[in-house]
Amino acid sequence: MTNRPMIPITRVEIGAEEEAEVLEVLRSGQLAQGPKVAALEQAFVELTGARHAIAVSNGTISLVASLQALELAPGAEVVTSPFTFVATVNAALEAGATVRFADIDPTSYLIDPDAVAAAIGPSTAVVMPVHLYGQAADMGALMPLATSVGAAVVEDAAQAHGAEFEGRRVGSFGIGSFSLYATKNVMTGEGGIITTSDDSIADRLRLLRNQGMRVRYQYEVAGHNYRLTDLQAAVGLPQMRRLHERTEARRRNAAGLSERLSGIEGLSLPTEIQGRLHVWHQYTVRVTGDARCDRDAVVEGLGAAGIGCGVYYPKAAYDYDSYRDHPRVVGASCPHAERAAREVLSLPVHPSLTEHDLDRIAEAVYVLLGAPS
Numbered sequence: 001m002t003n004r005p006m007i008p009i010t011r012v013e014i015g016a017e018e019e020a021e022v023l024e025v026l027r028s029g030q031l032a033q034g035p036k037v038a039a040l041e042q043a044f045v046e047l048t049g050a051r052h053a054i055a056v057s058n059g060t061i062s063l064v065a066s067l068q069a070l071e072l073a074p075g076a077e078v079v080t081s082p083f084t085f086v087a088t089v090n091a092a093l094e095a096g097a098t099v100r101f102a103d104i105d106p107t108s109y110l111i112d113p114d115a116v117a118a119a120i121g122p123s124t125a126v127v128m129p130v131h132l133y134g135q136a137a138d139m140g141a142l143m144p145l146a147t148s149v150g151a152a153v154v155e156d157a158a159q160a161h162g163a164e165f166e167g168r169r170v171g172s173f174g175i176g177s178f179s180l181y182a183t184k185n186v187m188t189g190e191g192g193i194i195t196t197s198d199d200s201i202a203d204r205l206r207l208l209r210n211q212g213m214r215v216r217y218q219y220e221v222a223g224h225n226y227r228l229t230d231l232q233a234a235v236g237l238p239q240m241r242r243l244h245e246r247t248e249a250r251r252r253n254a255a256g257l258s259e260r261l262s263g264i265e266g267l268s269l270p271t272e273i274q275g276r277l278h279v280w281h282q283y284t285v286r287v288t289g290d291a292r293c294d295r296d297a298v299v300e301g302l303g304a305a306g307i308g309c310g311v312y313y314p315k316a317a318y319d320y321d322s323y324r325d326h327p328r329v330v331g332a333s334c335p336h337a338e339r340a341a342r343e344v345l346s347l348p349v350h351p352s353l354t355e356h357d358l359d360r361i362a363e364a365v366y367v368l369l370g371a372p373s
């Protein structure tokens with residue numbers, strides 16, 4: 001076998017445009033929050049259709065600040081998915097909330113509105129869906145559910161820049177929280193963006209971000225330093241300009257993978273739900289019981305064949321010691337999330353894949369699970 005290069009699960013694409021933007025910041029001498037941050041915020045206003053975008057230092061902080069801006073009462077509960085990156089849970093705990101989990105839909109891996117309906121009640125202050133893998137949660141069902149108990153909605157859109165639900169962009173339903181971490185669809189190394197159409201929430205977020213200060217040395221609330229730097233924002237600006245094209249490339253790659261991988265016994269492929277625009281942060285398959293080998297063997301075999309893959313996520317969030325006995329995490333049993341955690345794996349879908357890469361990925365899967373029938 002010839003030595004073929006590894007196909008990574010994610011690839012950073014930074015070019016001359018990013019270099020030029022960053023150089024401009026370096027030469028301006030203004031490295032902290034300034035015009036580049038303002039331009040990045042404007043790009044998110046345009047992307048989401050929300051009235052305001054507030055840049056912060058990372059995606060976890062964007063969730064924390066969103067919850068802080070809601071001024072939750074003690075004992076307030078956040079209802080969210082256990083099948084997510086732990087930042088979702090950590091942010092709710094950091095903001096002083098109690099976390100209650102609602103199980104996912106087994107096909108889309110998104111929080112199931114029926115499970116949310118069963119989990120919400122008078123203590124629910126926030127419903128926090130995760131637009132997992134780049135596909136919007138069922139906002140049509142979730143918004144009225146939240147309203148029915150007077151809860152706010154915070155969308156964890158860390159993986160879903162530009163995703164849509166029935167023609168409307170994520171981040172425009174509730175308070176939107178985006179991550180700009182190095183592996184996300186738009187990245188600045190570290191960074192986060194909050195979107196909202198509520199003027200007073202936006203105002204509070206800007207205060208919280210900057211030590212509670214509106215006018216120099218006049219502190220209106222106890223705030224923090226949540227600011228993003230212009231150096232980082234400069235890296236994100238060209239990516240926002242290319243986002244549509246890059247999302248289209250992800251969509252083509254996802255379609256190309258599905259074409260090659262359909263009909264393999266024991267392999268369930270991801271789907272784009274009717275009426276949602278999936279931005280394919282991850283292309284996540286499920287290796288079921290009737291497959292030739294289990295998920296972990298597929299991960300190992302693909303790794304040996306030079307195909308990077310990832311398991312997002314290996315456990316339901318409540319299944320970690322740090323949360324199992326946490327006084328503010330409500331004990332849960334979410335069988336769909338637990339089963340998904342044992343069976344899913346994500347294949348490369350990033351924009352720099354070639355047709356040849358897609359062939360290689362598919363062939364490596366055929367070797368392990370058999371060719372399509």
Ligand SMILES: *Cc1c(COP(=O)(O)O)cnc(C)c1O
Nearest residue numbers: 058059060085087158179180181
């Ligand atoms: C990446 C991510 C976050 C946190 O973002 P950071 O920028 O890494 O702090 C939160 N939620 C989800 C679902 C994520 O994927």
